[in-house]
Amino acid sequence: MLAYIIGVVLFALGICISVALHEAGHMLTAKAFGMKVRRYFVGFGPTVFSWRRGETEYGLKWIPLGGFCDIAGMTALDEVTPEEAPRAMWRFKTWKRTVVMSAGSITHFLLGFVVLYLMAVTMGLPNIAAASEPIPPVIDATSCARAATTTAQLNDESCPPGSPQPAKAAGLMHGDKILSVNGKPTPAWTDVLKVVQDAGGPTPVVVQRGNATKNLVIDIPRVKRLTSDGTVREVGMMGAKTVVPPANLHYNGLTAVGATFSFTGTMFAQTAQRLVQFPERIPAVVSAIFGGERDPNTPVSVVGASRIGGEAVQQGLWQLFFFLLASLNFFIGVFNLLPLLPMDGGHIAIVWYERVRDWIRGLRGKAAGGPVDYTKLSAVTMVIVVIGGGITLLTVTADIVNPIRLQ
Known part of the structure; x- marks a missing residue:
């Protein structure tokens, strides 16, 4: 106060x-x-x-x-x-x-x-540009796909032993730009999340790596996650993080x-x-x-x-x-x-x-x-x-x- x-x-x-x-x-x-x-x-x-x-x-x-x-x-x-x-x-x-x-x-x-x-x-x-423009689907790092049904679990970014890492297993690397998932173009990271969350099992993913185009297949598991509306539902998860532009520029x-x-x-x-x-x-x-x-x-x-x-x-x-x-x-x-x-x-x-x-x-x-x-x-x-x-x-x-x- x-x-x-x-x-x-x-x-x-x-x-x-x-x-x-x-x-x-x-x-x-x-x-x-x-x-x-x-x-x-x-x-x-x-x-x-x-x-x-x-x-x-x-x-x-x-x-x-x-x-x-x-x-x-x-x-x-x-x-x-x-x-x-x-x-x-x-x-x-x-x-x-x-x-x-x-x-x-x-x-x-x-x-x-x-x-x-x-x-x-x-x-x-x-960073006005970052706040007003969609986040591009450029991979920063791979992670694991695990269930998270509480806020504390969502905030915990550690990977328990034995957790699947589908993106890493498929060969997705830092700097890769995802062009499409399951045949659907993904110009923004939100597009990637939408398609991946609806997917399950082996899913074709096309990425741009440097000047080359790579065709990967990611075996997407279905896990239970706490969503933004407060409900828990089963979604697809590939285990990857995008490069997030800085909120502030110094x-x-x-x-x-x-x-x-x-x-x-x-x-x-x-x-x-x-x-x-x-x-x-x-x-x-x-x-x-x-x-x-x-x-x-x-x-x-x-x-x-x-x-x-x-x-x-x-x-x-x-x-x-x-x-x-x-x-x-x-x-x-x-x-x-x-x-x-x-x-x-x-x-x-x-x-x-x-x-x-x-x-x-x-x-x-x-x-x-x-x-x-x-x-x-x-x-x-x-x-x-x-x-x-x-x-x-x-x-x-x-x-x-x-x-x-x-x-």
Whole structure:
């Protein structure tokens, strides 16, 4: 239980640090361009403590959920003092404002990349190809064919004296690739198991050994085995193991760079796919709240992600813990760039709308237009805020009453 609590706290702390660094990304880029940053605070609510350094007030608030960065004149409609006016954010070039507004998401991307890189050089990155592709029927070693009616017997890989070794007796060797069993093609190891389990007695097997093709006959015995559905039944067994691809791939400090970039690209594609599927998964969240089975692919809140992180630590699955933390950073980064207010992507979209609009007006010999009136978009913004709040409430509720659990 203690490990679970530690995992929950660590994951929640990781999220808080990520969001705080998100705001730090805005602050540092704004300062680099010469914009005035009034305040940078971690958390919300009443102030715990604060201090002023230069023209910026820094501090910590009681509710450690996120933070904020107050940049003078983010839009032309914001009030600024005469002293702040020359350095108001809206006066800067479009590309500079874009960099500042996207810096939060870029920070999330960098954090996710760093987490994955550290995983690559320590515990390894998940072997996505091995997880998504069928295991090829390449023999690693031969073994015996013996009965196993309990879980303990299944886990015991020793061969009792006198146990038949049909694959070895037939001449099957390490590195042989099984092409067919009993005349049926076997492109994957699962195909081999299916045919062998239904077979019995002398069975023709065709294998590829180097550049040659060998025809073997394996005398397959029928033995009693505990199956995945918990029942015991008699199946055919030839006594051979396949080469199982490693679940994790390890790298050194140099090769980890390319591997991390490649893995990050895969995660970005998966993140985009989850965003597209996000709306259609909401009904499943509602169903889970009222007792339906919780689909592990449904969205989770910070509460749910922290609970999964806690279970990962409790079970010693630190790779899953850090993988989940990196995934969450990528998701937040991409989600925040959606061209919808009040996200940063919405502000970026408006900035570039003004830029393109003024460019077109210039081609037509007209003066630049005024700034977009954000107040006219308040209704749309409120709708998005209400929808976002509703989804957050649903996911938090589901993560409390019917959470996703590690198996």
